[in-house]
Amino acid sequence: MHHASTRTLLVAPLIAAAAVASAEPLPSWEDGVSKRAIVEFVARISREDSADYVAPRERIAVFDNDGTLWAEQPIYFQFAFALDRVKTLSSVHPEWRSTAPFKDVLSGDTRALVASGQKGLLQVIAASHSGITTEDFDTIVGSWLATAKHPRFERPYTELAYQPMLELLDYLRSQDFKTFIVSGGGVEFMRVFAEQVYGIPPEQVIGSSAVTKFVAVGTNGKPALIKEPQIDFIDDGPGKPSGIDRFIGRRPILAVGNSDGDLQMLQWTAGGAGPRFVALVHHTDTDREYAYDRDSQVGKLDKALDEAQRQRWLIIDMKHDWRRIFADNGE
Amino acid sequence: MHHASTRTLLVAPLIAAAAVASAEPLPSWEDGVSKRAIVEFVARISREDSADYVAPRERIAVFDNDGTLWAEQPIYFQFAFALDRVKTLSSVHPEWRSTAPFKDVLSGDTRALVASGQKGLLQVIAASHSGITTEDFDTIVGSWLATAKHPRFERPYTELAYQPMLELLDYLRSQDFKTFIVSGGGVEFMRVFAEQVYGIPPEQVIGSSAVTKFVAVGTNGKPALIKEPQIDFIDDGPGKPSGIDRFIGRRPILAVGNSDGDLQMLQWTAGGAGPRFVALVHHTDTDREYAYDRDSQVGKLDKALDEAQRQRWLIIDMKHDWRRIFADNGE
Ligand SMILES: [Ca+2]
Ligand SMILES: [Ca+2]
Structure with missing residues (x-):
């Protein structure tokens, strides 16, 4: 038994090294x-x-x-997620239809959205990423990744x-x-x-x-x-x-x-x-x-x-x- | 070689499992x-x-x-470190000899230090933990741990x-x-x-x-x-x-x-x-x-x-x- 274990210890690293070296x-x-x-x-x-x-x-x-x-x-793909999430949430946020930057997201007015600057972008991120549990957020992102396309x-x-x-x-x-x-x-x-x-x-x-x-x-x-x-x-x-x-x-x-x-x-x-x-x-x-x-x-x-x-x-x-x-x- | 490697793969986990199981x-x-x-x-x-x-x-x-x-x-041992560090730094901070909470640290007046409350404790932590690079801080903590005694x-x-x-x-x-x-x-x-x-x-x-x-x-x-x-x-x-x-x-x-x-x-x-x-x-x-x-x-x-x-x-x-x-x- 002692002999076998010593041999195992000596041989195993050589085999592992050979496997790594052979794959380009x-x-x-x-x-x-x-x-x-x-x-x-x-x-x-x-x-x-x-x-x-x-x-x-x-x-x-x-x-x-x-x-x-x-x-x-x-x-950024995460921003694509945020835009889709704002669209989904708009059904429970009717006020977004008349409030920048959300109305620009909903109407697809990218130019106006970009013009809203960092403040607007952060509002979109905050609205789409908060107010839920961390576990629900994971689920929502997982569903989006499974269906959204570039x-x-x-x-x-x-x-x-x-x-x-x-x-x-x-x-x-x-x-x-x-x-x-x-x-x-x-x-x-x-x-x-x-x-x-x-x-x-x-x-x-x-x-x-x-x-x-x-x-x-x-x-x-x-x-x-x-x-x-x-x-x-x-x-x-x-x-x-x-x-x-x-x-x-x-x-x-x-x-x-x-x-x-x-x-x-x-x-x-x-x-x-x-x-x-x-x-x-x-x-x-x-x-x-x-x-x-x-x-x-x-x-x-x-x-x-x-x-x-x-x-x-x-x-x-x-x-x-x-x-x-x-x-x-x-x- | 093929025979040897198969044997190695089979035997090695058994030896490892036996070693774990035998140690209480x-x-x-x-x-x-x-x-x-x-x-x-x-x-x-x-x-x-x-x-x-x-x-x-x-x-x-x-x-x-x-x-x-x-x-x-x-x-807390980290607070013991902070107190020692304040003492070390006091040579380049003569003003500490007349300023709470530092004067209480230097005179060893624990009661006054505790009375300075969380504000005082945070001042001691900030003074002893900042104003240096992360790498110098590591070195200072390491030296303290090597010499300070409970x-x-x-x-x-x-x-x-x-x-x-x-x-x-x-x-x-x-x-x-x-x-x-x-x-x-x-x-x-x-x-x-x-x-x-x-x-x-x-x-x-x-x-x-x-x-x-x-x-x-x-x-x-x-x-x-x-x-x-x-x-x-x-x-x-x-x-x-x-x-x-x-x-x-x-x-x-x-x-x-x-x-x-x-x-x-x-x-x-x-x-x-x-x-x-x-x-x-x-x-x-x-x-x-x-x-x-x-x-x-x-x-x-x-x-x-x-x-x-x-x-x-x-x-x-x-x-x-x-x-x-x-x-x-x-x-
Ligand atoms: Ca990048
Ligand atoms: Ca604790």
Whole structure:
């Protein structure tokens, strides 16, 4: 028995290592600079005899969501949810038919809605995201994701996750990284699909949040958390390093974003001691997805692009670096 | 090779299962109602063919810290740190010698300090916890923990973790639970020792926090997060279920606390569908630790004790349920 167990301990890691080594990682990535940079970074921090070795517990990887892990055009998908939710709720809010910004949502007047500015957008978010329990909100988002379709690609939003990024998440986890989402999007919205779509459990999703109020006896006689309209935390820009500090408590060694809202997260990640991997996803593919950067209303990439060029961070070129964009490209 | 690998795969789990089964769990717990309740709950949710089965990903266990995982008398250990830090900083704050509440800290006038109320205590916390980078704060807390000693037990505070609770954390993790701290204490204070003392990594420590400010170029030319004096989040009372929702995003199936500040966390845990385990640590041992509940200034246990009796939650009696309190009881 002693002999058998010793042998088991010796053989098992070899078999596991062989299995990992035989599968070519990142099959949807072209064999180019970007893929090589990723694979070389992971190899570099994995060599136990190297000065660059990073222990598994410190292999924290953070990813922006909108425009980094899934698409974000023509409007943030969570905002599409908010617009649909306002339409649904309008039957019990007849006053919305004559009140901006709700009347603009109901009449589909996007121009007037945009003109209502951040104040109007926040009103739409608050009205569509509050006044219900956290559990009811999960259910509502789940139903929406199961039925709503993207206007251009005519498929569920969850099918607009980027296949190369899904492979990157899997690859990093296979190399003992712990993967986190750090997004300006609503944390409770993302958690509904993050585990199924990205393999990222709820407790590794960091996002913006509203205040919740605990009631010991809810309408069903059980304790409940009610979503309130007040914003609690905006996980964007300088909020991202603060959110990383508050939720994770370690500095990531790898970060990927796609817009100016990620600049501080990338700086914070790059600024630590030892090897660091920092990258931007650059939207360059009009045919298969979208091409936008400095002048975009959604996912504006300007200052962070300058900084990436200055600091020689990796800039992932979607058109040239990715063999496919979505799992099903209609190919 | 194929034969060998199949054999390895079959044998390895059996060996692991035998190792787990042969070690008697919770050796510092008396064989009584409390230990049996824990072991039976874990067995109940682990049977895959049972209606009470809980998948590993849903095995979320949350623990209060002060008075639940380590001692909290005669004052919260983090407050002892704050008092020592004020004394250290007083050399660069001569004005503190004539300003309450700092002059009371410096002269050791505990009565006057207590009389300054919550406002005074918050001033002491803010002065001792802000104006430095998160990384410098970690270093300062680490140095303090390495040198400061508890006034009664005359040993480092980290040696005042409860041995039976350390065993409970280990036991739950061996049964695929993910263990979290959910404490009113400062998240950055706890993270300095939580991994080493409790085996709980930083990203599974939830606590109260202050605002942090990101600066792209700190004093050393690198990005930094500066701890500000403003409170951001109080993870106590109804803040605990809100914190659980925000940080974990799943409802725990097991929760342990020791004071009224845990009441809502316990209600939230107990209120979910399916099997739930909810417990209070009751301080009943004057000889080996302390005995206190309804009238204590620190760790007051009154309403939560009533509720535990009403709901038949487990009440852990430290004197009778625990064979030892600390790893080294001086026995
Ligand atoms: Ca983005
Ligand atoms: Ca406590």
